[in-house]
Amino acid sequence: MTLRVNIRHRQGEFTLDARFSSDGGVTALFGRSGSGKTTIVNAIAGLVRPQEGRIEVDGAPVFDSQAGVWIPPHLRRLGYVFQEARLFPHMSVAQNLLYGQRFGGRTARGGASLADVVELLGVGGLLDRRPADLSGGEKQRVAIGRALLSHPRILLMDEPLASLDEARKQEIVPYIERLRDEAVAPIVYVSHSAAEVRRLATTVVLMENGRVTAFGHPDQILAEAAGDTAESFGAATPVLPGSVMAREAPGLLRIATPAGELLVAGNGAQGEQIGVRIAMNTLLLAASAPSGLGACGVLSATVTRVEDGGGAWQGVTTRIGDADITTRATRAFIREHGIVPGRTVYIVVTKAWAESSALNAQS
Numbered sequence: 001m002t003l004r005v006n007i008r009h010r011q012g013e014f015t016l017d018a019r020f021s022s023d024g025g026v027t028a029l030f031g032r033s034g035s036g037k038t039t040i041v042n043a044i045a046g047l048v049r050p051q052e053g054r055i056e057v058d059g060a061p062v063f064d065s066q067a068g069v070w071i072p073p074h075l076r077r078l079g080y081v082f083q084e085a086r087l088f089p090h091m092s093v094a095q096n097l098l099y100g101q102r103f104g105g106r107t108a109r110g111g112a113s114l115a116d117v118v119e120l121l122g123v124g125g126l127l128d129r130r131p132a133d134l135s136g137g138e139k140q141r142v143a144i145g146r147a148l149l150s151h152p153r154i155l156l157m158d159e160p161l162a163s164l165d166e167a168r169k170q171e172i173v174p175y176i177e178r179l180r181d182e183a184v185a186p187i188v189y190v191s192h193s194a195a196e197v198r199r200l201a202t203t204v205v206l207m208e209n210g211r212v213t214a215f216g217h218p219d220q221i222l223a224e225a226a227g228d229t230a231e232s233f234g235a236a237t238p239v240l241p242g243s244v245m246a247r248e249a250p251g252l253l254r255i256a257t258p259a260g261e262l263l264v265a266g267n268g269a270q271g272e273q274i275g276v277r278i279a280m281n282t283l284l285l286a287a288s289a290p291s292g293l294g295a296c297g298v299l300s301a302t303v304t305r306v307e308d309g310g311g312a313w314q315g316v317t318t319r320i321g322d323a324d325i326t327t328r329a330t331r332a333f334i335r336e337h338g339i340v341p342g343r344t345v346y347i348v349v350t351k352a353w354a355e356s357s358a359l360n361a362q363s
Contacts, residue, residue: 001153001186003027007043007053007063016040016050016210024186025202026176030194030221035207037190041156044188045080046073057153079147079155079185083162085139087131093142094127100149117145120184121175137168141175148184155185161196174307174315176200177328181313194222199315199326219282219351240276240299240323242354244268253354259299259320259347266354274354278325284348285316285327287337296349301325303343306334318345 003022010016016036020027029037042048044055046062049070055063057078062071079100087096097114118124121141131139140160147155160176161169177200179187191197197204197218204221206214214221242255247270248263255262255276268274278296290298301318314334317326325347329339339345 001058002056003044003154003186003188004054004056005040005044007040007050007055009039009043009048009050009052011039014210018205018207018210018212020205020212020215022186022188022203024183026180026187026189026200027203027205028189028191028197028201028218029205029207030191030197030201031207033192036210037192037207038158040207041080041158041188041190044154045078045156046071046076077151077153079150079152081140081143081147081155081157081160083159085131085136085143087139087142087146089131091130092127093123093129093131093134096131096142097123097127097145097149100146114149117148120148120178120182121145135168135171136164137171140164140168140172144175144179148179152185155179155187157187158190159192160189161191161193170305170307170317173199177313177315198222240278240321242274242276244270244272244274244354246270255354257299257320259301260297262297262299262349262352264296264352264354268354276352276354278349278352282350283325283327284350285329285333285339286346286348287333287339289346290348293348296352299347299349301345301347303339303341303345305341306339316345318347320347 001024006019008017016039018036018040029040031037039048043050050063050065052065054061057076061067061069062076063069088099091099097117121144123141123145126134126138126142134142161172164172180200189200201218204216204218205212206221240257240259242257245254245256245261248254251265251267253264253266253268255264255274257276262276264276299320301320303316304319305317307315307317312331313328314331315326315328316334316339317324327347
C-alpha cells in the first residue's frame with residue numbers, strides 16, 4: 001500500500017505546504033504542536049479539504065484539486081484512531097468492535113476478522129464491559145480494534161497515547177508494535193514524542209511551521225533533530241553523563257560513562273563533562289558481555305521491565321544511571337537467557353553522539 005501526499009492549505013495565519021510519500025510500515029508525522037501534523041492526517045482522512053494539491057492511496061487519487069477529484073471520507077476506507085478513544089458509551093466492547101464492520105464489509109473482502117482483532121489486541125476479557133469500566137489503555141485498544149475491523153487500507157493514528165499516563169502508554173505500545181510487525185495495515189502515526197517515534201516508526205516525516213523539513217529513516221531524522229527540534233519536545237533520546245577520555249579522530253571522541261566506554265561522534269576537550277545521546281532504534285541486547293564488535297561500545301544495564309505484546313518480539317526496558325533504555329528481543333531469546341527484572345544485561349550501542357549542552361539542558 002502506497003500513500004502520496006502533496007498538498008497546500010491555508011487556515012487563517014497558518015499555511016500548510018507538505019509533500020511526502022509512504023510505502024507501508026509506520027510513517028510518523030513528527031514535530032511540535034501546531035506544526036501541521038493533524039491537519040495532514042485530517043486531509044488524508046477527508047475531514048479537511050485542502051485548497052490545492054493531490055493525495056493518492058495505492059496510486060488512485062482520493063483528492064486532486066486540479067482534476068476536481070474528492071472522495072468522501074466514508075468511501076476512502078481509512079481507519080482513524082483519535083487522541084481519545086471516542087467509544088460509544090452505551091455499547092459493550094463487542095458492540096463497539098462490531099460497529100467497525102458496518103463500514104468494512106465482509107471479511108471475505110480481506111482484512112482481519114473479529115476473532116483476529118480480539119486476539120491481536122488482547123481484548124478477549126473485555127468484550128462484555130462498557131467503556132466506563134475500561135482503563136485508558138484498554139479504551140484505546142478497543143478503538144484501534146474498531147478501526148481495524150473497518151478493513152482500512154491505511155490506519156491513521158493521531159497521538160493515540162497523548163491522553164494516557166506513562167503506565168497506560170507502556171501497556172499499549174507493544175500492541176502498536178505488533179500491528180507494525182505483522183503488517184496488519186500501513187500506519188500514519190502523529191506524535192511530538194521522540195521516544196514514541198523512535199520505537200514505533202519505520203519512516204519519519206519531520207514537520208515544522210507547516211512544512212516538511214526532513215524525511216527518512218528514524219535514526220537519521222531524530223539524530224539531525226536532537227540538538228534542536230527534539231530537545232524542545234522534552235522527549236529526546238536518552239542522555240548519559242560522560243567524560244571525554246580522548247579525541248580518537250576529527251569528530252570522534254572516546255567517552256567514559258557510568259556503564260562503560262563509548263566511541264561517539266562529536267567534539268570536546270579531554271576531561272570535559274559531556275552528555276552522550278544514543279540512537280534507540282540501533283541498539284542490540286546481549287545476555288553476556290560481547291567482544292570484538294565494530295560498534296560504538298557496550299554498556300552494562302539492569303532490566304526493569306519485560307513488556308509482552310503477545311507477538312514474537314518483546315520490549316525489554318533497562319536502567320542505566322537515570323536513563324531508561326528500551327530494546328527488543330525475541331520471545332525465545334528472553335526465555336532462553338532468563339531475561340527478567342533485576343538481571344544484568346549488555347546493550348550494544350551502534351550509533352551515538354556527544355552533546356555538550358545536554359547535561360545543562362536537563363539540570
